[in-house]
Structures are given as C-alpha cells and as structure tokens.
Amino acid sequence: MITELFADEDFQKKLDWMDDFVRSEILPLETIDLDWQGLLQAVAPLKEEVKAQGLWATHLSRELGGQGYGQVKLGLMHEILGKSLYAPLTFGNQAPDSGNSEILAEMGTPEQKDRWLRPLLAGQAYSAFALTELDNAGSDPTGLTTTAVRDGDDWIINGHKWFISNASIADFFIVVAVTDPDAPSHGRTSQFIVPADSAGLRIIRDIPSLDHGASEKNLYGGHSEVVFDGVRVPAHAILGGVGEGFAIAQKRLGPGRIHHCMRWIGQAQRAFDMLCERATYRWAHGSVLGDKQTVRAWIADSAAEIQAARLMTLHAAWVIDQQGVRAARKDIALIKFYGASVLHNVIDRAIQVHGSLGYSDDLPLAWMYKAARAARMYDGPDEVHRETVARLILRDYQPPLDGIPTEHVPTRRQAAQQRFAHLLEASSH
Numbered sequence: 468m469i470t471e472l473f474a475d476e477d478f479q480k481k482l483d484w485m486d487d488f489v490r491s492e493i494l495p496l497e498t499i500d501l502d503w504q505g506l507l508q509a510v511a512p513l514k515e516e517v518k519a520q521g522l523w524a525t526h527l528s529r530e531l532g533g534q535g536y537g538q539v540k541l542g543l544m545h546e547i548l549g550k551s552l553y554a555p556l557t558f559g560n561q562a563p564d565s566g567n568s569e570i571l572a573e574m575g576t577p578e579q580k581d582r583w584l585r586p587l588l589a590g591q592a593y594s595a596f597a598l599t600e601l602d603n604a605g606s607d608p609t610g611l612t613t614t615a616v617r618d619g620d621d622w623i624i625n626g627h628k629w630f631i632s633n634a635s636i637a638d639f640f641i642v643v644a645v646t647d648p649d650a651p652s653h654g655r656t657s658q659f660i661v662p663a664d665s666a667g668l669r670i671i672r673d674i675p676s677l678d679h680g681a682s683e684k685n686l687y688g689g690h691s692e693v694v695f696d697g698v699r700v701p702a703h704a705i706l707g708g709v710g711e712g713f714a715i716a717q718k719r720l721g722p723g724r725i726h727h728c729m730r731w732i733g734q735a736q737r738a739f740d741m742l743c744e745r746a747t748y749r750w751a752h753g754s755v756l757g758d759k760q761t762v763r764a765w766i767a768d769s770a771a772e773i774q775a776a777r778l779m780t781l782h783a784a785w786v787i788d789q790q791g792v793r794a795a796r797k798d799i800a801l802i803k804f805y806g807a808s809v810l811h812n813v814i815d816r817a818i819q820v821h822g823s824l825g826y827s828d829d830l831p832l833a834w835m836y837k838a839a840r841a842a843r844m845y846d847g848p849d850e851v852h853r854e855t856v857a858r859l860i861l862r863d864y865q866p867p868l869d870g871i872p873t874e875h876v877p878t879r880r881q882a883a884q885q886r887f888a889h890l891l892e893a894s895s896h
C-alpha cells in the first residue's frame with residue numbers, strides 16, 4: 468500500500484480510527500432526511516469525539532493552529548472523509564469553510580482571526596466564498612464586475628453573485644470584488660469579509676440544480692444567488708491588501724484541490740465497492756455479471772483509474788509539501804480534471820451495473836453521480852485545467868531551429884551516416 472510510504476504507525480492508527488468512525492457513525496446518517504438544524508444536532512456529539520481524538524480541523528499548519536500534517540497526510544485523511552457527504556462537516560474541514568479558514572489564518576489580522584476564524588474553527592460559525600457571477604464567466608475571474616468602492620472609512624459593495632455554496636446557512640461571506648478596474652487583470656480585485664446579516668445583502672434564492680430540488684432550501688451544500696446592494700463594510704473588513712484578491716484566491720485553491728481530489732478518490736472507491744459487490748451475484752443471461760467480459764473490463768479500468776488518480780494526487784500533495792503550491796501548479800491542474808473524470812466514470816459504471824436500482828434513490832449512487840458532475844466545473848472547469856497543463860508543458864518546448872521535426876528519420880539517418888561513416892566503411896570491407 469502506497470499509504471505506508473507516507474503514514475507512520477501512529478498516523479496509520481488515526482487513519483484506521485477515522486475509517487471505522489466514518490463507516491459506523493457517519494454513513495448511517497446519510498439515510499435520514501435532515502435539515503440544517505437537524506444535521507447540526509446529529510453531528511454535535513460526533514464532533515466531540517473527533518476533537519477528543521485530536522482530529523478536528525486538521526487542515527491548518529501548526530503555527531496557524533492546526534496539526535501541521537502537510538498536504539500528503541491531509542490527503543490521506545480526506546480520502547476517508549470523502550466517502551460520506553457529512554464526514555468533512557463532522558471533522559471540521561468541509562468546503563468552503565476549510566479554504567476560508569486557511570486564508571483567514573494566513574492573511575487575516577488578529578481582529579479578523581478573533582471575530583471570524585476562531586468561531587469557524589470551533590464549528591460555531593459557517594461561511595461562504597462568493598466569487599462567481601451570473602453574467603460573467605466564472606472560469607475567467609479577471610472579468611468580475613462586482614465592485615467595492617471606498618467611501619470615507621468604509622467600502623461599499625455592489626454586485627450579483629451566483630452559485631455560492633452554503634450561502635443560505637452562512638454567518639459570513641468572503642466576497643471577491645473589483646477595487647481598481649484599471650489595474651492589470653490580476654490586480655483588479657480584493658477580498659472582503661461581509662457578515663451575512665449586513666444591510667443590502669440579499670439571498671435571492673437557493674438555486675434548484677442537479678443536486679438540490681426546488682423545495683430544498685437553507686441546506687448544507689446548497690448553492691444560492693446573492694445580491695450585494697450597497698453593502699457597507701468598514702475598511703478593516705478587507706482581507707489582505709487592496710488588489711490581492713486574485714492572489715489570495717489562488718492560495719485558497721491549491722491545497723483545496725488536493726482535498727477535493729482525495730475526497731473524490733474516496734467516493735470513487737465507494738462506488739467501485741458497490742460495482743464489484745453487484746458483479747458477484749446479479750445473474751443475467753446464464754452467469755453472474757462479474758463473468759461478463761464488459762463488466763470485467765469496467766472493474767479493471769476502474770481499478771487502474773482510481774489507482775492512477777490516487778498516486779497522481781498524492782504526488783501533487785507531496786510536491787506542495789516539498790516545494791510549495793506554485794511548484795505544484797501543473798500537478799494540481801492535472802489531478803483536478805483527471806480526478807473529476809475518474810470519479811464520474813467509476814460512478815457511471817457502478818450505476819450501469821446496477822441497472823434501474825443504480826438509477827434509483829435506493830442506492831447512494833444517484834446523488835453521488837449528481838455531485839460528481841459538478842466536480843468537472845467548480846474550482847475551474849476541466850477545459851481550463853487542461854489549458855493550464857498544456858501551457859505549462861509547452862513552456863519547455865521550442866520549435867526546431869531548421870523547421871524539421873527533431874525526430875525526422877531521413878534527416879537523422881543522414882546525420883548518423885556522416886557521423887559513423889568511418890565505422891560503416893570499415894564494416895563493409
């Protein structure tokens with residue numbers, strides 16, 4: 468097991484405890500319909516157990532109040548947490564709070580940490596991250612139009628955000644807004660901490676989507692349309708410096724993508740287990756499904772894809788730990804689109820092998836599939852990550868000086884014949 472390369476005996480014990488706890492205490496909760504308050508009540512005693520194990524909110528570095536595990540170890544933990552929708556919440560590192568707490572810990576002033584980070588880490592407050600806008604391509608945040616304009620000692624924020632996860636249960640928002648429209652594209656925006664009860668902040672609706680129906684409102688994991696209509700915040704509500712909005716967003720997304728990808732591995736493995744179990748007993752056309760060549764190919768392909776995505780993600784995490792987020796840019800972009808496709812493919816095959824049962828809500832596959840579809844969009848769509856990978860790779864290549872491909876055989880043959888002429892001549896005598 469590759470895990471052994473990274474996990475010492477003590478840490479392995481923690482992983483084993485987590486795995487057992489998620490399976491026995493958290494997975495059963497998924498089967499019950501819970502609203503936000505009900506969910507908080509149900510997980511409250513579980514959170515205490517997690518805290519007693521020293522496994523609460525482990526994503527921050529030691530100097531910022533976390534356990535200092537680094538991204539590889541956190542990745543291995545997220546793989547376990549990814550198995551269940553509610554496990555990250557129970558362990559205090561659910562998105563978007565985990566990313567928000569990271570940037571608050573790194574960029575926040577002592578007052579901001581006291582007011583926002585402390586309750587966030589204690590599991591007493593929840594947050595949202597508001598970047599995407601309905602009328603602008605979220606995949607290209609240089610085009611944002613939400614503005615924050617200085618007015619005396621305050622900033623006034625105006626804009627229309629959309630698909631903001633957990634907005635309707637959040638106590639505060641971290642909002643990305645344009646503070647200098649004339650600055651170079653990556654210096655136009657800043658980030659602001661905005662209390663959810665600010666005058667002018669309106670949640671228009673929780674958007675019905677693939678993963679939430681029209682009747683489901685104020686839900687953990689819901690996505691809202693939010694208007695900021697002349698929202699006034701004090702000067703000290705800015706996170707980091709003016710013009711640093713883009714740079715902070717990049718900081719937030721690097722480790723967050725490792726966590727997402729490892730959670731997807733956990734989800735994919737859960738779907739894979741269902742796929743394999745079904746293959747052992749469902750009988751059709753004279754044999755169990757596991758005897759059919761196509762199903763056997765699905766099992767082999769899924770195993771290979773999960774293994775590849777897992778190793779790629781742990782490698783990206785290792786590069787972050789060794790050299791920092793910037794050095795891992797290509798590896799992070801690779802796993803973001805590859806991991807999302809593996810998750811999608813494995814769940815899709817698991818649904819197919821279960822037929823109508825797989826499509827029904829009598830198995831968790833249907834909601835897993837809906838969530839997996841979104842993975843190809845949020846934190847940057849597949850196409851943008853492919854673009855990043857190709858751009859970074861192409862930097863290491865140049866056109867051949869003479870316009871002839873470096874590997875062109877006739878050209879290489881001619882050069883080799885000249886170079887080895889004396890040997891060739893000698894061998895012909």
Ligand SMILES: Cc1cc2nc3c(=O)[nH]c(=O)nc-3n(C[C@H](O)[C@H](O)[C@H](O)COP(=O)(O)OP(=O)(O)OC[C@H]3O[C@@H](n4cnc5c(N)ncnc54)[C@H](O)[C@@H]3O)c2cc1C
Nearest residue numbers: 596597598599604605606630631632841844845846848850
């Ligand atoms: C479940 C879910 C949760 C989300 N949560 C949040 C949140 O909490 N906060 C927040 O701010 N946002 C959130 N989002 C929004 C998300 O970040 C955006 O959907 C994403 O960035 C894409 O932006 P967009 O939807 O505006 O699509 P667009 O930017 O309009 O892109 C649409 C499509 O265009 C194509 N495309 C874009 N660029 C390129 C390119 N360079 N080359 C080729 N094709 C390209 C891609 O296929 C892409 O899917 C969430 C989205 C989802 C689905």
